[in-house]
Amino acid sequence: MPELPEVETIVRHLKLRLQGKKITAMCTDTPRLFRGGNFEQIIKRAKGKTIEKVDREGKNICLRLSGGETLAIHLMMSGKLLHLAVEQPSEKHIHFWIKLSGGKYLALHDIRKFGWVRLLGKGNKFTIGPDALAVPLSEFKEIIRKRKGVIKNILLNQKLISGIGNIYSDEILWHAEIHPLRRADSLTEKELKHIHTAVKKVLRLAIKKEGTSFSDYRKPDGSEGGYFRIRKVYAREGEKCSKDGTIMERLVISQRSACFCPKHQK
Ligand SMILES: [Zn+2]
Known part of the structure; x- marks a missing residue:
């Protein structure tokens, strides 16, 4: 998607x-x-x-x-x-x-x-959370810290924060060194800051690469985006983590796949 x-x-x-x-x-x-x-x-x-x-x-x-x-x-x-x-x-x-x-x-x-x-109609807006690219750290922390769900699902919930889907939530958590099954209310201040930094870093890089053409996505001229080649973890289960060489794994959370490194994501 x-x-x-x-x-x-x-x-x-x-x-x-x-x-x-x-x-x-x-x-x-x-x-x-x-x-x-x-x-x-x-x-x-x-x-x-x-x-x-x-x-x-x-x-x-x-x-x-x-x-x-x-x-x-x-x-x-x-x-x-x-x-x-x-x-x-x-x-x-x-x-x-x-x-x-x-x-x-x-x-x-x-x-x-x-x-x-x-x-x-004029003045009507979608009922979605703040944009992932624009949400400031203080608001990001407020949204996440009291939630009881796992962080992977929280990042995917458009009503809380809008814009992140399956590919970039995996990438964000890999960069932030957070396991996808971590409960949001167990995250420390430092970890929340790491996730927030990773959100901006991953999304900005992916925009620069004009997106990920893993399945259907194409640009309006029909050409492909360039992020897929440089992704760190999404759809790389069974491959070695580029940070520490550990074989990366995949699990299913609420019918969505989550790829992660079992060593450096905690
Ligand atoms: Zn790793």
Whole structure:
């Protein structure tokens, strides 16, 4: 699933190409992708509007429209947003497209159809926790320290902190030297600071590398992100830890996999 670095990369690519463009048409073959109103209502409200700004809230990609509404897209498991210069998108996994002034398309390609699109009214925001890239240390500590759950699950909970998913939670805990099963309320001040530092370090590096193309994620031009090659622990179970040479392991926590080094992560 695309996480903060992938969504940030997509937003940066789309900003240059979408801002200032007008929505001239929209089409879907899967109306159930639309939330907060049916497709007919959404197209009525969005058509003719200009995309004034592209940004994100957590993992939601937000097209800010003239008039104050926001067309938000969540890619969930397998969604990709493609910026296409074609006659008309016709690929079978494209389930929604927007035609832009100038003739190009923004298309949602989604093999599993778990992604969704929502039109948010003026001033409405998603109910998610502070952004992982922006949350200050004091707030981060407040959010984490009283929780009884294991740290891996806390980092994945978008209502507490938004943007981190399975790949980067593994990477963050490897850098912070914390075992994924540690209870959040057992973490010391120093350990919380290490996790907070690792959050920023890992996410910034992953943005620089334009994300991780492990399965479905691609940039809007179809190319791959570069973080997968330099990852430390995610999907490296059975390989040696680059810090201490120990064979890394994998376990399953709440149906999500967690890869870790059994020696230096405590
Ligand atoms: Zn290690």
